[in-house]
Amino acid sequence: MANNQVDIKFPKGGVFFIMLAVVLIILFSKSTVTIGPGEGGVIFETLGDGINTEKTYGEGFQIVAPWNRMIVRKVRQQAISTEMNVLSVNGLEVKVNGTVWYEPEFSNLGKLIKTKGEDYERELLDPAVNAAARSVVGRYTPEQLYSSKRDVIEQEILDEIQIVLKDQFLAVKRVLVEDVKLPTTIRTAIETKLKQEQxxxxxxxxxxxxxxxxxxQKIDAEGKAVANKILSASLTDKILQEKGIGATLELSKSPNSKVIVIGSGKDGLPIILGNQ
Structure with a gap:
């Protein structure tokens, strides 16, 4: 049997166009970046001066030269939590758990990365938070840290951080002290004292x-005594007789059988007999 062979021939120049298409696809994939919501990007110019600090790219589809690199970082408000071992004013070691809300300055993202690196939280934010916490906590006693000074401490730490980070292109919005851990014996003593005070x-x-x-009650009793004294002084014999006569007249109108003896009672008041 004869072998049937099929010869496939590419058009003249076909291989070249295929290779060119592959190269274009690779270049296009390396030249496009999608920046997500709440993110910003800066260009690292490989053949230039490194980070371009003049422009920060916003959300969406961006095209860059294939020999450059787009560095994308979050620029919305973010939070980090940390636990710090610090000393109180009397030298007692306490653990403070806190959360810090921060936000890179969008327009200065290039300057922030160029001066502090891509890991600027570790290089810049963490040291500032630790330094501020140690400075502020060192002003207070364990009892103040544990109970009544929490809001004041938060604000003071925030103020200290903002001073340290001034002109550093990183804004700290809020500090929240979530927990202050004291040695068991100190915490028990403070809780006992607070309970006794309560x-x-x-x-x-x-x-x-x-x-x-x-x-x-004293004022009420004194008022009643004065009222009775005034009333007693106002009740003369003549007034009592008039009130007795008035009461007798009212009783005489009653249908019940009775005998009224006029002037036979004490002080000349009537006596009522046979009242049914």
Whole structure:
């Protein structure tokens, strides 16, 4: 049997166009970048001066030269949580758990990356937060850290961080101190003291309430005594007789059988007999 052979012949120049198409596809894929929501990008010019600090690219489809690289970072508000070992004003070591909200300056993203690197959180933000926390916490006692000074401490740490990061192209929006961990013995002593203070305040409240009630009763009794004195002084014999006569007249109108003896009672008041 004869072998049938099929010869496939490319058009003249076909191989060249295929190779050119492959090269174009590779170049296109390397020249396009999609920047997502809440992100920004800066160009690293491989054949130039490195990071281009003049322009920050926004969200969407971007085209760059294939020999350059687009560095994309989040530029929306972000948060980092950290645990720091710091010393109180009396030298006691405490652990502070906190969260920091921060946001890179969009227009200065290139300057931030050029001066602090792509990992600017570790290079810039973490040291600033730790330094501020140590400075602020070192002003307070463990009791103040544990109880009443939380809001003030948060604001002071924020103020310290903002001073350190001034003109560093990274804005810190808020600091939240979530927990302050003290040694067990210190925490127990503070909780016991706070409980005793609360009980003392409660006792003082009850005592003050009782004293006010006693004062009220005293004033009420004195008022009644004065009223009775005035009433007694106003009830003369003549007034009593008039009131007795008036009451007798009212009783005489009653249908019940009765005998009224006029002038036979004490002080000349009527006596009512046979009242049914």
């Amino acid at each position: 009980e003392s305040l409660e006792y003082e409240f009850r005592l003050a309430k009782a004293l006010k009630e006693a004062e009220r």
